[in-house]
Amino acid sequence: MIFDFFTKLTGSEISASIISALLPLFLFVLPFALIAVLLERKVSAHIQDRLGPMRVGYHGILQTLADILKLIQKEDIIADSNDKPLFNIAPVLVFAGSYAVFAAIPFTSSYIGSNINLGLFYIIGISGIVVIGILMAGWASNNKYTLLGAMRSAAQLISYEIPTLMIVVTILMITGTLNLNELTEMQSGFFWNWMIFGGQATGIAKILLIPFMIVGFVVIYISTLAEVNRTPFDISEAESELVSGYHTEYSGMKFAIFFLAEYANMFAVSAIVVVLFFGGYLSPIGYLGNTLGLPWLIPVEQLLWFTFKGVAFVLVQMWLRWTLPRLRVDQLMAICWKYLIPIAFVNLLIVGLITLI
Amino acid sequence: MKEYFNNIYLAFSTIFIGMMVTFKHLFVPAVTIQYPNVKPQLPSRERNRLYVNMDDCIGCDQCARACPVNCIEIETVKSIPGEDLGQTTNGKRKALWVTKFDIDIAKCFYCELCVFPCPTDCIYMTDVYEFSEFERDNLIYDFVPLTEEERIEKKENHEKFMAEKAAQKEAELKAKESKNNSQDKK
Ligand code: SF4
Ligand code: SF4
Numbered sequence: 001m002i003f004d005f006f007t008k009l010t011g012s013e014i015s016a017s018i019i020s021a022l023l024p025l026f027l028f029v030l031p032f033a034l035i036a037v038l039l040e041r042k043v044s045a046h047i048q049d050r051l052g053p054m055r056v057g058y059h060g061i062l063q064t065l066a067d068i069l070k071l072i073q074k075e076d077i078i079a080d081s082n083d084k085p086l087f088n089i090a091p092v093l094v095f096a097g098s099y100a101v102f103a104a105i106p107f108t109s110s111y112i113g114s115n116i117n118l119g120l121f122y123i124i125g126i127s128g129i130v131v132i133g134i135l136m137a138g139w140a141s142n143n144k145y146t147l148l149g150a151m152r153s154a155a156q157l158i159s160y161e162i163p164t165l166m167i168v169v170t171i172l173m174i175t176g177t178l179n180l181n182e183l184t185e186m187q188s189g190f191f192w193n194w195m196i197f198g199g200q201a202t203g204i205a206k207i208l209l210i211p212f213m214i215v216g217f218v219v220i221y222i223s224t225l226a227e228v229n230r231t232p233f234d235i236s237e238a239e240s241e242l243v244s245g246y247h248t249e250y251s252g253m254k255f256a257i258f259f260l261a262e263y264a265n266m267f268a269v270s271a272i273v274v275v276l277f278f279g280g281y282l283s284p285i286g287y288l289g290n291t292l293g294l295p296w297l298i299p300v301e302q303l304l305w306f307t308f309k310g311v312a313f314v315l316v317q318m319w320l321r322w323t324l325p326r327l328r329v330d331q332l333m334a335i336c337w338k339y340l341i342p343i344a345f346v347n348l349l350i351v352g353l354i355t356l357i
Numbered sequence: 358m359k360e361y362f363n364n365i366y367l368a369f370s371t372i373f374i375g376m377m378v379t380f381k382h383l384f385v386p387a388v389t390i391q392y393p394n395v396k397p398q399l400p401s402r403e404r405n406r407l408y409v410n411m412d413d414c415i416g417c418d419q420c421a422r423a424c425p426v427n428c429i430e431i432e433t434v435k436s437i438p439g440e441d442l443g444q445t446t447n448g449k450r451k452a453l454w455v456t457k458f459d460i461d462i463a464k465c466f467y468c469e470l471c472v473f474p475c476p477t478d479c480i481y482m483t484d485v486y487e488f489s490e491f492e493r494d495n496l497i498y499d500f501v502p503l504t505e506e507e508r509i510e511k512k513e514n515h516e517k518f519m520a521e522k523a524a525q526k527e528a529e530l531k532a533k534e535s536k537n538n539s540q541d542k543k
Contacts, residue, residue, distance in 0.1 A: 324375060
């Protein structure tokens with residue numbers, strides 16, 4: 001889609017693929033990470049009745065830029081007993097894993113990195129690379145805390161993948177497609193056509209679907225929250241017990257890349273939840289472009305809606321983070337295996353029965 | 358089974374309550390004081406940096422003797438007749454040149470014991486609490502308003518005066534003795 005456009009524009013497939021690969025990074029992920037880091041600090045500060053960063057720029061809006069400047073200048077420390085090649089690859093892999101997800105996310109109806117039919121499957125598969133990166137970072141650091149953090153993280157990611165997949169399969173049974181663009185288009189119309197309100201189903205089936213869709217949404221939200229290692233599921237980076245886990249040994253830009261990957265991931269999982277349940281880039285109330293007769297305005301509005309929905313879920317993630325304490329390892333596993341998986345499974349079954357109606 | 362659903366219910370209700378609490382706090386005005394720009398209001402009896410109003414100091418050394426850590430050092434020189442040092446605000450006549458009044462504020466632990474014995478209330482606590490220095494020596498505060506030369510001059514004046522006095526006395530003594538001697542001879 002965007003790739004074809006750039007191929008026509010530049011006349012070469014290589015430059016087109018480079019441009020279309022870097023576009024979301026510089027236009028979306030980096031600015032988002034910059035804003036989200038500041039937002040996180042501001043939200044946490046105000047929740048705790050503080051002010052947060054106030055020095056750099058008006059109310060500290062340039063704080064993240066200053067932080068990045070600082071991180072770039074920092075010495076890149078590699079300890080003697082680190083496994084150097086793995087140590088250097090790990091942050092790249094973690095970031096690659098979380099950035100690759102953006103390739104299949106439809107930002108608007110006319111912009112999607114790669115409109116593949118197995119979009120959803122690809123996203124779930126490729127985000128597995130993050131686990132490898134984290135394990136690598138933990139192992140290569142040669143430090144017991146980082147290794148513990150990495151092991152916990154791997155255990156957590158693998159267990160929480162299951163409820164996520166269950167819910168994805170639930171959605172699949174209704175829509176019958178893995179293509180995220182088609183999946184979004186199936187929810188078009190007004191907001192009552194969103195998956196959370198039963199999608200395009202009609203009559204009694206729609207009403208029956210709604211409660212199970214809400215359950216599905218809650219389950220996938222919790223499990224994706226666990227997959228991005230955020231509080232209350234942040235035992236893998238637990239500052240107070242593991243000295244921030246797998247990235248303890250990293251400094252300077254490599255640390256910044258881990259940070260960037262975390263925030264990219266936060267948006268990626270929110271985006272997936274939005275695409276699956278909240279109509280992706282679709283507007284809930286119709287487009288201004290249609291009323292004004294300006295067709296080019298529609299994709300812009302769609303991008304705004306998509307960002308708005310995604311950021312709303314990111315904000316809820318932050319809100320949760322500054323509300324809840326960290327879970328213990330056994331509680332973490334209990335939530336996944338005793339609660340989320342059975343619920344997701346029963347949900348899958350019931351939704352399957354409903355779709356037969 | 359009942360416990361299972363109860364657990365789920367409990368989890369959601371407690372998370373909901375917690376999130377409501379944090380949401381409310383999102384709109385509570387922050388309690389932060391933007392410190393270097395905005396100074397916090399200190400209690401009126403706070404004890405911070407000492408200040409000595411040298412116009413009123415009579416050099417009585419009471420504060421130095423009261424200090425438990427001996428961080429005040431005072432040296433005084435008597436004034437010579439004819440010099441008028443003026444009066445303190447509460448009407449005491451000043452008779453001593455204070456040639457040294459050093460407070461080593463690095464040693465001071467702000468007990469305020471030096472403040473009470475002062476007969477002229479000229480040593481007191483101020484509300485200044487930001488006086489860090491890079492050199493420790495800069496924390497020895499010299500309160501004497503005289504210049505170095507003036508201090509030496511005062512000391513020399515005094516020595517000269519004492520020497521003159523001593524010479525005078527000796528002369529008187531000699532004169533007396535010679536008088537006595539001459540009387541004896543007669
Ligand atoms: S406040 Fe206490 S320690 Fe400080 S100079 Fe006075 S008597 Fe000494
Ligand atoms: S007690 Fe007061 S008057 Fe006496 S030497 Fe100290 S500051 Fe001066």
